[in-house]
Amino acid sequence: MLGEAEPQWLSEEVKTGTTIIAIEFNGGVVLGSDSRVSAGASVVNRVMNKLSPLHDKIYCALSGSAADAQTIAEMVNYQLDVHSMEIGEDPQVRSAATLVKNISYKYKEELSAHLIVAGWDRKDGGQVFATLNGLLTKQPFAVGGSGSSYVYGFVDAEYRKGMNKKECQQFVVNTLSLAMNRDGSSGGVAYLVTIDEHGTEEKVILGNDLPTFFDQ
């Protein structure tokens, strides 16, 4: 028997071809993601929550290779737990983002995952950090994943400074809906996480409750 090709599903890496977004408002942040995980042409998980907690008031949004992203998030979760015990108080969002950046930069050749870190701390309020390819930059909002390419125009045009919490949530849901409609690797349901000084609120918006636009 000649050496045959390995079955596709064994060698295909599981990717979270994704749309993720995080935006800061006065007093907190809103994170949003879709829920599709694909291995090649097959969807292996249609309800994955890509908003992963790093600490009580710090979340990260996963995109890229599922294994790499999950592993980074779990490692940083552990490191943040140790760090917060050492300093005796809740960690800063900047610390969490730095830990993610350190792993992403050191192993940038081997990893293929992008995590957006966002949260609220007492010192600087709501913050959003992008850690693509090992850089660390604080931004008013960040989009990521394969679906983000389709909505750069929308977010650039529609973003205004000084939106309140409700407007931010609506902005995130609209962005996700548009991206999920155009990107084949994004879909399923939309997960929303809102973090402010009072607490963390997780919400799921099912497919038929997402806003529709003119072509639907």
Place this chain on the structure above:
Amino acid sequence: MPHLSRASFFTSRKHKPSSTKMATLTMSRPAVAGFSFENCRRNVILEGEVNNLGCSLPAARKTGTTICGVVFKDGVVLGADTRATEGMVVADKNCSKIHYISPNIYCCGAGTAADTEMTTQIISSNLELHSLSTGRLPRVATANRMLKQMLFRYQGYIGAALVLGGVDCNGPHLYSIYPHGSTDKLPYVTMGSGSLAAMAVFEDRYKPDLEEEEAKRLVRDAIAAGIFNDLGSGSNIDLTVITKGNVDYIRPHDEANKKGVRLNELEALQLTGDYKYKRGTTAVLSKCVTPLDLEVVEESIQTMDTS
């Protein structure tokens, strides 16, 4: 400032007496952790040489498979087919793909047969030690973490796709674990080449809080869909039902592909599908018995020190 010239350094060496030789040091390589991929290089060279002669190397045995799991009211049901393939030939018609991890946790494995077998055995062993250390029944989340961290470490080269299910102090749990190390925690999962066929059955008929019999029927039908619609899956259906304090390892649950009976035209007798033949099937032409005279030459006893 005086400059230490390099030339002077070299000239001083030249004046060393030639008879002094540095003792040749043999340093043994320190033990390296993890897999050694030396043999992969050897295999590539061998393959080239063997192909020149017109033959081919034996292929790794894979379980092109359908495995699945479902969470029901009181626990989890895991199901698997029983065909192991080596390329296009069935290597084992009745192999067991549901592996023991701990008394309350079992794991189905798809992918390379050796990888799933060894990975589950390694984690089962580590989990037993961990459980003795904590003094508690192991949790499914612990087994999941151990498996995903090991598979991630090997970056997908261990071709093990697993469905892990069990019941612990926090209730029933079901995880799917991919060769690269990502995991999903879901109420129903399928893996393997027949996963799409099985998932179609689940998406149609799954409801939360199923009864045990309903769940067993659902899993049986999902595996059957994989067996009949996927070339890499076949033979029988094995089920494992895990509830709090009890495990039913049903092998086989359903002999979906029973070997038929053969008819012998000459004698019009129904032969069983058995490879055992009765005494008298082969005629004995002659018999010759030669007794061998053996005498004991030397006898010595060595006692083993079992202290």
